[in-house]
Amino acid sequence: MVYETGNRTIDDALERVFDGETLDRTDGLALLAQPTDQLAAAGAAVRDHFGDGTVDACSIVNAKAGNCAEDCGFCAQSVHFDTGIDTYGFLGPEKILEAAKRAERDGAQRFGIVVAERGVSKEKRPEEWAEVIESIRRVREECDLEIDASLGILTEEEAAILAEEGIGHYNHNIETSPRYFPEIVGTHEFEDRVATLEVAKDAGMDLCAGVILGMGETPTDRVDAAIALQEIGVSSLPVNVLNPVAGTALGDSDCDESGYGDDTDAGDANTGADITTEEIVETVAVYRLLHPHARVRLTGGREVNLAPEEQHLPFEAGADGILTGDYLTTDGQSAGEDIEIVERAGLEPNREVNDFDPAAVKARGTDDDAPLETAAGTATSTADKTRESSRGSTDD
Numbered sequence: 001m002v003y004e005t006g007n008r009t010i011d012d013a014l015e016r017v018f019d020g021e022t023l024d025r026t027d028g029l030a031l032l033a034q035p036t037d038q039l040a041a042a043g044a045a046v047r048d049h050f051g052d053g054t055v056d057a058c059s060i061v062n063a064k065a066g067n068c069a070e071d072c073g074f075c076a077q078s079v080h081f082d083t084g085i086d087t088y089g090f091l092g093p094e095k096i097l098e099a100a101k102r103a104e105r106d107g108a109q110r111f112g113i114v115v116a117e118r119g120v121s122k123e124k125r126p127e128e129w130a131e132v133i134e135s136i137r138r139v140r141e142e143c144d145l146e147i148d149a150s151l152g153i154l155t156e157e158e159a160a161i162l163a164e165e166g167i168g169h170y171n172h173n174i175e176t177s178p179r180y181f182p183e184i185v186g187t188h189e190f191e192d193r194v195a196t197l198e199v200a201k202d203a204g205m206d207l208c209a210g211v212i213l214g215m216g217e218t219p220t221d222r223v224d225a226a227i228a229l230q231e232i233g234v235s236s237l238p239v240n241v242l243n244p245v246a247g248t249a250l251g252d253s254d255c256d257e258s259g260y261g262d263d264t265d266a267g268d269a270n271t272g273a274d275i276t277t278e279e280i281v282e283t284v285a286v287y288r289l290l291h292p293h294a295r296v297r298l299t300g301g302r303e304v305n306l307a308p309e310e311q312h313l314p315f316e317a318g319a320d321g322i323l324t325g326d327y328l329t330t331d332g333q334s335a336g337e338d339i340e341i342v343e344r345a346g347l348e349p350n351r352e353v354n355d356f357d358p359a360a361v362k363a364r365g366t367d368d369d370a371p372l373e374t375a376a377g378t379a380t381s382t383a384d385k386t387r388e389s390s391r392g393s394t395d396d
């Protein structure tokens, strides 16, 4: 036995994970019912056993913002919601490169080009497609970064081209469980998302696909989403926590009025996310055990739903990835603050691809973090209305 918590359910699961067994839905549900501290210890043990002791940072650019015809209930970029964000067409290679260089400077290892729409289409918009490809090439030539993409639905031909151009991860989040998905999205189905991921995988790209917690799903839905991701086969699993944006379906709902997603914090700002800090930590730990070889990556909404002194807790429960920098429609905290969170959990940033100096990033703070000239307008989250310092977003 590599590690024991003293909890029979957890220790049995740990032993099987260390033996190479894949845990199933029954295991996931049983684990989720165990004490938070023991689950977190187990998650950390699995990360330490299979991982390299680092936290991998990725960064994204919102390369085409708003006017998406889909109706995802959490998304500020849908035409179905009036959120007041700036909208713009594809930024083009120069702006994308500018964002990539900033990500490289800030210690990211991976850089993702994200567009807001059902799918970039080589056939319908060949000029835009050519710009996407040119952007990928420029970033690969000029930056020490792995490059990823999140371009919506893909044809087999498009997926083959992206793989050939060197896209590492293709991102397409499943958002939640198959059961709960129709409550959140009406214009496409869960199976459509899975189909795109399969096209990307068949073309040879690794998959980055994850969830948004706190949208009103049950704990069972959280496990079911992780099981669906097992079946799909992901190497990066983003865990967003809902940061409700005013004007969206979920931004105008009133899930939780307690603050920082924790019912014990009554009186704090209203974040709207229907999840507690303990549930976030437990879910991360269970995801770690269900996906021992994937990067479990803390992404949008963490700054809003976790108090500053809590942000390191998911990393103590086995998370080993982070989305640093700004999100799609809202600001993130500084890259230096993200590094400090990682270090508070006793971990160090990954520097395998981009050998940056963490001390220099921390020392710089936010002094020269002027927004990109073309950056997306910052959407107003429900939390923003009540807490000036709230940051973060839910990403797709």
Ligand code: SF4
Pocket (backbone or CB within 6 Å): 068, 069, 070, 071, 072, 075, 076, 077, 078, 115, 116, 117, 118, 396
């Ligand atoms: S989440 Fe993606 S597909 Fe859904 S509305 Fe937003 S940009 Fe469109």
